[in-house]
Amino acid sequence: MKDFAALYTALDETTATNQKVAAMVAYFRSAPPADAAWAVHFLSGWRPRRLIRAGDLRRWAALAAAIPEWLFEESYHAVGDLAETIALLLPEGAGAEERPLAWWVEERLLPLRDLEPAEQEVSLIASWRELSGRERYVWNKLITGAFRVGASQRLVVRALAEVSGLSDEVIAHRLMGAWEPGPGFYERLTAHDTRDADWSRPYPFFLAHALEQPPSALGDRTCWQVEWKWDGIRAQLIRRAGQTFLWSRGEDLLNGRFPEVEELAAFLPSGTVIDGELLPWRDGRPLPFAQMQRRIGRKKLDRRILAEVPVALIAYDLLEEGGEDLRTRPLGERRRRLEALVASLPTGASIHLSPVVEGDDWPALADARLAARDRGAEGLMLKHAESAYGVGRRRGDWWKWKVDPLSVDAVLIYAQPGSGRRAGLYTDYTFGVWDGDRLVAFAKAYSGLTDEEIRQVDAFVRRNTLDKFGPVRVVKPELVFELAFEGIQHSSRHKSGVAVRFPRMARWRTDKAAADADTLETVRGLIDAVNAR
Amino acid sequence: MPDSGMTLLRLTDRGLYCEAGDFYVDPWAPVDRAVVTHAHGDHATWGCRRYLASAAGRGVLALRLGPDAVIETLDWGEPVSLGGVRVSLHPAGHILGSAQVRLEMGGEVWVVSGDYKTDPDPTCAPFEPIRCDTFITESTFGLPIYRWPAETEVFAEINAWWRANAAEGRTSLLFGYALGKAQRLLAGLDPSIGPILTHGAVERMTTAYREAGIPLPATTHAAALPRKADREGALVLAPPSAEGSAWTRRFAPFSAAFASGWMRVRGARRRRALDRGFTLSDHVDWPALLAAIDATGAGRVWVTHGFTAAVTRWLGERGLEARALATRFEGERDDDVEVE
Numbered sequence: 001m002k003d004f005a006a007l008y009t010a011l012d013e014t015t016a017t018n019q020k021v022a023a024m025v026a027y028f029r030s031a032p033p034a035d036a037a038w039a040v041h042f043l044s045g046w047r048p049r050r051l052i053r054a055g056d057l058r059r060w061a062a063l064a065a066a067i068p069e070w071l072f073e074e075s076y077h078a079v080g081d082l083a084e085t086i087a088l089l090l091p092e093g094a095g096a097e098e099r100p101l102a103w104w105v106e107e108r109l110l111p112l113r114d115l116e117p118a119e120q121e122v123s124l125i126a127s128w129r130e131l132s133g134r135e136r137y138v139w140n141k142l143i144t145g146a147f148r149v150g151a152s153q154r155l156v157v158r159a160l161a162e163v164s165g166l167s168d169e170v171i172a173h174r175l176m177g178a179w180e181p182g183p184g185f186y187e188r189l190t191a192h193d194t195r196d197a198d199w200s201r202p203y204p205f206f207l208a209h210a211l212e213q214p215p216s217a218l219g220d221r222t223c224w225q226v227e228w229k230w231d232g233i234r235a236q237l238i239r240r241a242g243q244t245f246l247w248s249r250g251e252d253l254l255n256g257r258f259p260e261v262e263e264l265a266a267f268l269p270s271g272t273v274i275d276g277e278l279l280p281w282r283d284g285r286p287l288p289f290a291q292m293q294r295r296i297g298r299k300k301l302d303r304r305i306l307a308e309v310p311v312a313l314i315a316y317d318l319l320e321e322g323g324e325d326l327r328t329r330p331l332g333e334r335r336r337r338l339e340a341l342v343a344s345l346p347t348g349a350s351i352h353l354s355p356v357v358e359g360d361d362w363p364a365l366a367d368a369r370l371a372a373r374d375r376g377a378e379g380l381m382l383k384h385a386e387s388a389y390g391v392g393r394r395r396g397d398w399w400k401w402k403v404d405p406l407s408v409d410a411v412l413i414y415a416q417p418g419s420g421r422r423a424g425l426y427t428d429y430t431f432g433v434w435d436g437d438r439l440v441a442f443a444k445a446y447s448g449l450t451d452e453e454i455r456q457v458d459a460f461v462r463r464n465t466l467d468k469f470g471p472v473r474v475v476k477p478e479l480v481f482e483l484a485f486e487g488i489q490h491s492s493r494h495k496s497g498v499a500v501r502f503p504r505m506a507r508w509r510t511d512k513a514a515a516d517a518d519t520l521e522t523v524r525g526l527i528d529a530v531n532a533r
Numbered sequence: 534m535p536d537s538g539m540t541l542l543r544l545t546d547r548g549l550y551c552e553a554g555d556f557y558v559d560p561w562a563p564v565d566r567a568v569v570t571h572a573h574g575d576h577a578t579w580g581c582r583r584y585l586a587s588a589a590g591r592g593v594l595a596l597r598l599g600p601d602a603v604i605e606t607l608d609w610g611e612p613v614s615l616g617g618v619r620v621s622l623h624p625a626g627h628i629l630g631s632a633q634v635r636l637e638m639g640g641e642v643w644v645v646s647g648d649y650k651t652d653p654d655p656t657c658a659p660f661e662p663i664r665c666d667t668f669i670t671e672s673t674f675g676l677p678i679y680r681w682p683a684e685t686e687v688f689a690e691i692n693a694w695w696r697a698n699a700a701e702g703r704t705s706l707l708f709g710y711a712l713g714k715a716q717r718l719l720a721g722l723d724p725s726i727g728p729i730l731t732h733g734a735v736e737r738m739t740t741a742y743r744e745a746g747i748p749l750p751a752t753t754h755a756a757a758l759p760r761k762a763d764r765e766g767a768l769v770l771a772p773p774s775a776e777g778s779a780w781t782r783r784f785a786p787f788s789a790a791f792a793s794g795w796m797r798v799r800g801a802r803r804r805r806a807l808d809r810g811f812t813l814s815d816h817v818d819w820p821a822l823l824a825a826i827d828a829t830g831a832g833r834v835w836v837t838h839g840f841t842a843a844v845t846r847w848l849g850e851r852g853l854e855a856r857a858l859a860t861r862f863e864g865e866r867d868d869d870v871e872v873e
Contacts, residue, residue: 012799065677068850071677074676074843080800085678089677422800
């Protein structure tokens with residue numbers, strides 16, 4: 001456990017990716033395979049389902065720290081992180097014999113799930129006593145299911161590739177999909193025989209970067225395949241050895257969630273992998289994403305919801321055909337093969353080609369981009385015709401060129417402290433727009449400001465608090481921000497009657513006074529404007 | 534809650550006012566007569582007609598208030614009578630010359646703590662517990678999450694970090710408040726590792742400390758070095774306001790760290806995007822705060838700047854007459870602002 005906690009601390013203390021990779025390499029070189037497997041598991045973002053009720057945990061921690069629960073809560077608000085709050089509050093541990101990570105996970109962590117609360121309490125208090133300092137913090141992170149560390153999957157892959165002498169691709173491939181940690185797993189992960197074909201496994205998704213320069217900088221337009229940028233669930237549909245697997249980008253196996261897509265997949269030849277987007281789809285265009293959320297929210301899919309919100313896979317790319325990995329072939333070739341494949345499927349079915357957007361030159365495409373919202377798209381995707389299907393987010397070959405967001409000028413009315421890196425700073429804001437002479441809460445936003453701006457707003461909040469409700473401060477309505485968002489629709493669940501998608505602060509309008517902010521009427525007008533197009 | 538006993542101080546829009554003696558303690562707006570606990574900007578305001586402060590802190594206070602300020606001083610424990618109120622100053626252990634103000638009239642004793650710590654600090658006189666009826670205390674770190682590691686442990690960490698940087702050819706950039714923290718850091722650094730350079734603000738205050746007779750290792754004002762001078766292996770002491778400024782670029786490649794009580798919490802460390810955070814504070818932590826309050830024997834405690842709500846409630850639950858006081862003191866701020 002000491003080594004793993006030291007690894008966590010090393011990853012936490014540096015912002016340099018090389019140092020992070022070096023720390024992981026050093027850990028994997030010396031850790032026993034059983035520990036290494038669990039470390040990979042946690043570093044890959046796996047978190048146990050909630051083992052202990054948060055209320056119980058807080059109560060036991062307060063008891064162990066000999067403080068009243070209200071003081072525990074005050075402390076928690078200042079720290080913004082439950083695991084850390086507990087670690088900071090507990091008296092110094094007694095210490096005990098050092099045990100490996102796998103022991104802590106298998107003998108202490110996983111069994112918590114099947115214990116009665118009273119037994120959980122005994123087990124936890126014992127663990128807290130036996131661990132000390134930063135081990136206890138890491139342990140709390142594990143039991144609260146909040147273990148996150150500043151190492152992206154890509155860096156974990158890089159470290160494992162360095163340790164094993166394998167390529168990044170092999171490691172990334174082996175890490176996808178479902179696996180159980182154990183010494184056997186770690187040995188397979190780093191095994192030099194790379195024929196291990198687990199039929200279920202998707203390829204790592206290749207991602208696009210946001211286009212930051214004018215598209216003319218990309219050169220000759222004819223070198224680029226242009227598609228709509230859809231806003232659904234990115235997925236890979238796999239047909240291998242007579243079985244179908246549907247994976248989301250978040251690496252969730254979606255089998256059973258989209259039966260209409262799976263049914264059609266049975267028509268695909270074995271050894272086929274299609275990359276695409278799952279969208280609620282009717283009459284050649286997507287339904288609002290809220291419809292998809294309605295459908296995702298259902299535990300059981302009845303005939304009615306399937307009829308009301310039919311879902312289709314809009315196919316972007318063909319990654320495997322006849323069992324052959326096509327990812328290094330040029331996009332143009334993959335597209336031709338994809339077109340032929342989709343054409344061979346029954347018509348009117350639930351797999352469609354992602355249409356290619358025509359346009360002779362960049363100005364024509366700029367016009368098409370402006371019309372993206374009319375189609376229910378977020379903008380355009382620009383993919384180089386020669387591009388391979390890479391790993392992760394490599395720059396240069398694929399770009400997303402989104403339409404400019406919708407925006408509203410709104411007034412800061414409530415603020416709440418953030419968590420993690422932003423703990424103790426007022427960073428989570430609620431904004432209002434005018435409804436007559438009253439400000440009505442309209443959207444929350446947490447991102448978009450620079451650290452310096454956050455500090456200034458934080459100072460403002462502290463000096464202009466009108467009222468407090470728990471951690472929430474009601475502030476003097478004075479600061480105006482331009483909020484940008486991607487979509488807007490009516491909502492009966494919001495006080496304002498309006499819900500927005502992906503709101504963020506585009507700009508601090510220091511040039512505007514609260515009275516200059518937008519009205520609810522203007523905001524509602526946006527819904528009509530968007531839907532009229 | 535109705536106040537019991539006599540009221541020697543009350544809160545006005547200019548600060549804590551003693552009507553009987555017609556003076557203020559740490560006012561935040563110009564007044565006729567200010568008794569000042571210490572030289573930090575949120576306690577020593579400009580433009581008062583007369584100041585009364587500790588003799589030990591005279592030098593640094595004069596540096597902050599300018600040459601025209603009229604500063605009268607008292608030795609530790611030396612009493613003076615102001616309008617029938619017996620006033621004396623006692624070490625607060627916060628920075629050089631930092632004082633607690635003791636007021637006595639008609640057998641009633643009040644103490645204003647200013648900022649204070651009870652941990653050892655070779656650059657100032659140690660905190661002196663004083664019995665009183667009413668104690669006005671700061672609460673900058675008034676939550677049980679704030680518990681300071683032993684000073685020796687922290688300095689061992691800082692010196693190890695400096696040594697490792699020096700070995701790898703990096704300069705060590707250490708941020709801490711120019712007045713107080715920087716000199717305490719200096720006193721704990723191991724000068725055998727390499728040269729110690731200073732930012733102008735730190736150098737000015739360090740000179741004032743030396744003039745007051747505090748022994749500190751030799752420093753070189755960074756501005757006095759040629760721009761291209763070799764700084765390898767050096768440690769640079771600078772105020773937090775210099776963090777991320779163009780001034781720091783000349784020290785590249787460097788590792789940057791901040792020394793502050795706030796560094797106890799990971800979020801505060803991480804959002805500064807520094808390489809290291811060292812938990813070193815010139816304020817009391819939670820156990821020391823409670824112990825200090827207890828040692829005064831005070832039945833009434835007024836709680837100023839910090840986690841006032843938590844401290845007030847904790848004391849109230851223990852039967853003390855406690856209330857929060859909305860002052861403009863700021864304690865150890867968790868940002869770049871430093872009043873020069």
